[in-house]
Amino acid sequence: MVQKKRPTLYDVAKQANVSIATVSNVLNNKDEASEETIKRVNEVIKQIGYSRNESARSLKRGESKLIGLIVPDNNPFFTEILDGIQQECEYYDWQVVVANSEESEKRQNQLIELLSAQQVSGIILAPVSETLSTTKIKENAPIVLIDREVENVKLPVIKADNIDGCYKATKKLLKNGHKRIGLILASPGISTTVQRKQGYVEALSSQNIQIDEELIQFGGNYTGTKAQINGGYQAVMRMMNLPSPPTAIFATNHLLMIGALKAIKEQNLSIPKDISFIGFDDHPWQEISSPKLTIVSQPAFEMGRQAIHALHKLKTKDEVITASLPLKLIIRESCGTV
Amino acid sequence: MVQKKRPTLYDVAKQANVSIATVSNVLNNKDEASEETIKRVNEVIKQIGYSRNESARSLKRGESKLIGLIVPDNNPFFTEILDGIQQECEYYDWQVVVANSEESEKRQNQLIELLSAQQVSGIILAPVSETLSTTKIKENAPIVLIDREVENVKLPVIKADNIDGCYKATKKLLKNGHKRIGLILASPGISTTVQRKQGYVEALSSQNIQIDEELIQFGGNYTGTKAQINGGYQAVMRMMNLPSPPTAIFATNHLLMIGALKAIKEQNLSIPKDISFIGFDDHPWQEISSPKLTIVSQPAFEMGRQAIHALHKLKTKDEVITASLPLKLIIRESCGTV
DNA sequence: CTCCTTTACTTAAACGTTTAAGTAAGTTAT
DNA sequence: ATAACTTACTTAAACGTTTAAGTAAAGGAG
Structure with missing residues (x-):
């Protein structure tokens, strides 16, 4: 399993005859480089197949491009939520790490810590209990609740009505x-x-x-x-x-x-x-x-989407969005007279 | 959204009156500290609620505790595979980031790079095409195929017969x-x-x-x-x-x-x-x-489990496991005479 | 009592980014 | 013509770990 070492900013910088700071700026569209340099750097990046080491970036920024999803089980309802989450994450350039609390509060709390240790940008949580330890909320990643709410803390929550x-x-x-x-x-x-x-x-x-x-x-x-x-x-x-x-x-x-x-x-x-x-x-x-x-x-898919949106609003504007999406009664044969 | 800063090795080291190296050793069970120190350090860790910054660890080690799962869609079959993967990952202390290739080869290849940029320990891939670009395999995270195989490269594969x-x-x-x-x-x-x-x-x-x-x-x-x-x-x-x-x-x-x-x-x-x-x-x-x-x-659940096992073997022993699990014909009424 | 080993540490560098602060050259204002 | 600003960079530190290399003290062998 000899895996080739991935090229770093240094490799790009050397090839493009600039400093790593400049490469970093180009990468982050910081607009502090000349058209020419931008073009040259991008060419080198493509040529040597550079892509960022996200661990290093996360370390420096104190936050990764991951968001955590904690569900009590993998039933189709939560899978559809995941689908919506994935779609919306595409937009924010986030990726989803999924964890299963198995309806256990202890496990849920462990998972919140594990995910926070990964420096996740946020957590979408379908909580398993009626309350949530407040230290968990203060000291870990920002949390948005989905499907279920809790009594004791004010968090964004996307649920069904x-x-x-x-x-x-x-x-x-x-x-x-x-x-x-x-x-x-x-x-x-x-x-x-x-x-x-x-x-x-x-x-x-x-x-x-x-x-x-x-x-x-x-x-x-x-x-x-x-x-x-x-x-x-x-x-x-x-x-x-x-x-x-x-x-x-x-x-x-x-x-x-x-x-x-x-x-x-x-x-x-x-x-x-x-x-x-x-x-x-x-x-x-x-x-x-x-x-x-x-x-x-x-509307599971939509709940997933809105949860991610709520997370983004929470992070950027400190806005606590809560939504209660309408449920649809689809009338077919089993309830008798239509 | 003021999130409290997480304590670091330094905080633990200071409180426990040791160097950060010692704390690190205790954390990694390197057995180079006295019983007494181990106890003291662990107490401080618990007391101040320290947990590792996994980004920093990943950066240093060149590998995170994440594994990637790329599926073509989130249908129940792949969800069951995910279930098996999650269970087995528990054992290796890995977490799963899931990505959806939507049956698109282009997207699949982008995802392989995105996941590799996250320094994932490995990727479980249900490939969407009959071949796989070899540069993708050489330069990115170790890959184990699941459900489907490809023709041109020799990778571990866990499939059904x-x-x-x-x-x-x-x-x-x-x-x-x-x-x-x-x-x-x-x-x-x-x-x-x-x-x-x-x-x-x-x-x-x-x-x-x-x-x-x-x-x-x-x-x-x-x-x-x-x-x-x-x-x-x-x-x-x-x-x-x-x-x-x-x-x-x-x-x-x-x-x-x-x-x-x-x-x-x-x-x-x-x-x-x-x-x-x-x-x-x-x-x-x-x-x-x-x-x-x-x-x-x-046997979707079992396929998930075995895929993780195969990934571990690939990483530790360079062993290329391939398994073709038996399918069960469950005979009920719809096929006529039982 | 010396030398060698072991135990239990510490020091310091490195991983690959981001970013604040610095700089040198060119442009504009007066 | 000079000061002030702008452009296009560079330098260097920092994020929080891991780990190789170093060290000081204690224990054992001869």
Whole structure:
């Protein structure tokens, strides 16, 4: 594995008969060199295949061209966020280092430090807990929250308008005549869960329907794809064993939805004839599912883009942007009457 | 956005009454300090919350703790690979910067340089073309190929045994009595396509069945999820319009499969009654699909892990590991008789 | 008690940038 | 004609590590 040594500023400077400072200035478009010199330097750069040693640059500037992304898992939702982040990073000439907190707060905090040690320009964080240690925020890279918020610190946050999205979905089921609507939520400890529940509750309240806590089931206390799917499955099973089971079910994330649908199928219930259903997140396979699923769709890609934008604003103008992007209720067959 | 300055080796050294060299040695477990000093230094480190400036370290060592991952898109297959890579990187204390080549060779080559400029320890690359510029390999970070191989250079490669996997799948369809089997492939320019076709051809040849080129359709000349799905869709449409259409279809990647299934559905054909089907890649939603899909399953997570392992071996022992991991044919309902 | 080794350090240079400060020549203002 | 400014550079220090080379003290061998 003999790797050729990369040329440095010195090599360029020597060849172009200027000092390294001049080369550096040309590289950074500092406009302090003559047209001629700029041309000559650029030619040498191309000729000997020079490119910057970013470690050296980061050391001097105290900041690298990397930004960190910390997600709790690599499910398709976060992958789509990553996609948006990557696209927007293109513009700012940033690159993304991705880390997986596995829904563990301890790991999350370690990762923040690891990334800061890399001198990242900033961190996009989908936090796993309801609060965030303030020293973490003061002493490390600038942080923008994505998807989920925390209570104790004021940070930029790009999220979905979960309350409104779930309000709309629940309203739709109510409009279709349902009074007993089962709600399947992920783990209680994150803001999305709280807000999704709130949307549901507000919708029921708006029709003066009493909340039945037995119809609200948590299915996401576990981590991992299989466990989450199982959580959705078990949640439905519990509901259907109630003396008065729900006539409609709303599953508030993708994996919970898959588990829920599995349980419904096993119970030999037909959607939407026997039970109505609304799920979460739109993915390609839903084009071929039957019945076609009514779902709440999140603008994940756009969230990724805006998070990077918010990070840039935070860094350059100290502006704390927070955005709550609208969720779209995509009405298809599974919720009954369209 | 006033970010507190991170403490340096000097700060630790001063507090612990030693030189920075000693602190560095303690940090790197160089075992040249007394028990007492080690303890004292570690205490100070914890107390003032010191962690290394990785840019400085990378500059001095000529190598960072980052590894680059270049994928052509962020589809679930590559996400699972990323998962495996992240897990294995944990062990080597590496972090992953992900880049998306968007199936463009030009972009891929730019990314290799960008990552090398970051002094990455190595690059895991899913190449977009059949060859790779040799200067790229000589002058940049060590590269391990994943999923796809290239012809002109000898690099470690961790791939799936596509020939065997597709041979088995085709054989299964033949065993179930099919003679006219439609094959849907991605773009012609990558090794996986070539090998998947080869497996199919070998299976047919083993039964002395003549290859009908009209039954081999490329659906993946386009980039992007929608385009790929459409490619699968169009491929089926073309096949079904043949004078003598296939009685079975084998779609050799996930998105092509979804498009193919969509077309089959639209043609009002029932699987497996009217047409048999085998697809590619197992994902959670398939638990609730009907009919249950017979698919060729790739060990993506394991490929990611092994790629990192191969990279490490390449770096430490100059060993060029290549592995061709077995594909599993998971037989369910869609291919007819089980 | 000398010499040699080992232990436990310290000193100082180097990695490849960026940038503040300096300079020399040319241009403009008065 | 001289001062003041501008242009186009150069010099040198600094960022925070790692590491080769040096050193001083302690321990052991002869």
